[in-house]
Amino acid sequence: MLPKPRADLKPNTADFERIPLVKPTGFREYDARWLFPQEINLLGLTAVGLGMATLFEERGVPKRIVTGHDYRSYSASVKQALINGLLAGGCEVHDIGLALSPMAYFAQFDLDVEGVAMVTASHNDNGWTGIKMGLNRPLTFGPDEMSRLKEIVLSGTSKPAGGGRLIFVPDMAERYMRALADRPKLKRKLKVVAACGNGTAGAFAPQVLEAVGCEVVPLDTQLDYTFPRYNPNPEDMGMLHAIAEAVVQHKADVGFGFDGDGDRCGVVDNEGNEIFADTVGVMLARDISAQHKDAVFVADVKSTGLFMTDPVLIENGAKTLYWKTGHSYMKRYTFEQKALVGFEKSGHFFFQPPLGRGYDDGLVAALAVCDMLQRAPDKTMADLRRALPKTxxxxxxxxxxxxxxxxxxxxxxxxxxxxxxxxxxxxxxxxxxxxxxxxxxxxxxxxxxxxxxxxxxxxxxxxxxxxxxxxxxxxxxxxxxxxxxxxxxxxxxxxxxxxxx
CATH class of the missing domain: 3.30.310.50 (Alpha-D-phosphohexomutase, C-terminal domain)
Known part of the structure; x- marks a missing residue:
């Protein structure tokens, strides 16, 4: 049994090496995020893994969990410490190695596994680590699960259990990319910029876009955990400006920007104009509502008012509901409302069946933009943007x-x-x-x-x-x-x- 975690430990001390450090504020509304190792140490991460096993047992969910990690210098060691706790708690762990968050969500379906624990700090600055967790696919933890996990971990009441098992899945990246590309090739020839900010998406996004028929211009796709140009964050104007320059230089039809764990997508049009993700959402909603009568969408409270006032959406009979910002909130509400798509201003898009499996995937969003352009062969991305009411x-x-x-x-x-x-x-x-x-x-x-x-x-x-x-x-x-x-x-x-x- 691990010692009870503390929040006041300092690195380079004996206690730091033998007692879990877990800062309580790292348990957020639906994710866990800490500065590593100032706010959580490796033993603290083991305590979190053990706590997750306890929570699964409390909720009556089989203790089977997919794990993966993003491309940061410390993410593999963070994940291993987490896995140690999961195994000590009796979990069957399916480790998929280096991964995007949506790849881990995909693996839950592909492996028929209930849980997920993806080690990522997404677009946060270097020095941050975190975990995206779930026990009921395609959903991730909300405040109820996070608050209970926090209680379990900080109280130090988790107890080891037997039966832990580690299974390494070496080919999940190939299975994920193959599933995304398992669709008709694009008939419209599209040149696209794929910008990854040197984050994890660089290992996967260009290949998927090429496989569906795009001509790809790679931008900052070489993995580099120092993020030498800018953080991989498609809301960051530095990243958007870099994409815009590349689009204009290469005369591309569209530019895509993927965040550090690949669950978000930013868009730049063919003229180099950065289009905020909620505006892209309105464009996609126009296209999708033309294919699906009386479509229901969800938008987060950060998003444009056009979802309610756009005349084309009104004419198509579309209905939009506004909800809380946050990928777990939006994912759950979109699922509960049986909406076709949930759109979040940050670039998390949630495509429900038949368009997707309900989780956020930046590559699925990029493919939806390609499909929209294919269905409007005489229009450019800039034309579609200009067709919206001005805001x-x-x-x-x-x-x-x-x-x-x-x-x-x-x-x-x-x-x-x-x-x-x-x-x-x-x-x-x-x-x-x-x-x-x-x-x-x-x-x-x-x-x-x-x-x-x-x-x-x-x-x-x-x-x-x-x-x-x-x-x-x-x-x-x-x-x-x-x-x-x-x-x-x-x-x-x-x-x-x-x-x-």
């Missing part, structure tokens, strides 16, 4: 805020706008038309301009997004109001990127 939208902006403080800050922001709405006050010179508080607060003004503030689910940050269907000035005006309010909160720090007002 003025910000990128996702994230000011620093400590994990222990961010939810309190958001609570104060929500209360501020609720009181303002109740008192008939104004924001940026307009009355508040609507407040959505399912996930932070989304403030919508009389002319449809809106702004969102929420707590990041996987980093010590807040999340801010603004949009106006009327003008750039109105978009900047609501951001100025939100930014002014946040500047009054001493816990809020610098932004990762920020629009000028």
């Amino acid at each position: 003025y939208q910000s990128p996702t902006m994230s000011p620093h805020c400590d994990d222990e403080k961010k939810y309190g800050v958001v609570d104060r922001v929500v209360a501020h706008y609720q009181k303002l709405a109740a008192d008939g006050g104004t924001v940026a010179g307009q009355k508040i038309r609507d407040l959505v508080t399912v996930n932070g607060v989304r403030v919508t003004l009389e002319d449809g301009t809106w702004g969102l503030v929420r707590a990041s689910s996987n980093k010590p940050e807040l999340v801010v997004v603004v949009e106006s269907p009327v003008s750039e000035a109105n978009m900047k005006a609501i951001f100025a109001d939100i930014d002014g309010l946040l500047s009054q909160q001493p816990e809020v720090g610098e932004y990762n990127q920020k629009i000028e007002v």
Whole structure:
């Protein structure tokens, strides 16, 4: 039995080598993320694995779990420590080696295995590690499972059990890529930029796109865990700008950007314009709703208002529901509502049967864009973008805020706008038309301009997004109001990127 984890251990001490270190804030709403080794050590990861085995037993789920790891210098050792705990807890572990998160989700179906524990920090900076977990495919843990796992691990009450077994699956990457390519070849000749930010997707994305008939221009596809140019994050303007340059230089039809674990996809059109993922979602929803009558979609609260107001979607009889941001929330809600697709502004897209298996896969999203272009042979990606009603939208902006403080800050922001709405006050010179508080607060003004503030689910940050269907000035005006309010909160720090007002 492992000693009870502690949160105050320091590296390069004897206790660090014999006692699990687990910082409680690493257990987030639906993922686990820690700085390694400052916030979790290898024994701490073994404790997490043992805790997962205990949780599976509590929930009556067979203790069979797929494991994989992303391409970071320490991910293989992190995964091995996790596996040690899973085996000690009596799990049958199917290890698929270096993998994308959607490859691990695919393996659950392909191997008929109930659980998953994918070691990845996704697009987080180097130094971070994490685990995406699930016990009921295609879903991943939500707050209920995460809070219970946290209790089990931090209490140190997990007990070893017999019967653990490790099975290495050496060919899962080939099986995954073969399954994605098992479809008719594209009839429209498409030249695509595949940008991977030197992350894990570089080992898989170009091959899949080539296999379906694309001419591929690789960009930063050589695996390099130092991420020498930028973090593999398709919401990062640095990555989007690099894709745009490559698209223009190579006269490509479209540019795709994949994040560090391959479950998200960013898009740049043939003219080098970066298209935010929620706008891509509207374009795909137009295409899909033309094929599927009365289609139901889900969009997260960070996403554009066009899902509700676009005339083509209305004409096609499509219905869109807004829900909480976060891949586990969106995956579960899309599944529960039997929606065709869930679209998240960060680039997580969830294609349900018959279009997919319900989990988020950046390559499935890229193939959907290729299919959309094939069904519009006389249109370019830029043509399809221009066909949408004009809106003025910000990128996702994230000011620093400590994990222990961010939810309190958001609570104060929500209360501020609720009181303002109740008192008939104004924001940026307009009355508040609507407040959505399912996930932070989304403030919508009389002319449809809106702004969102929420707590990041996987980093010590807040999340801010603004949009106006009327003008750039109105978009900047609501951001100025939100930014002014946040500047009054001493816990809020610098932004990762920020629009000028």
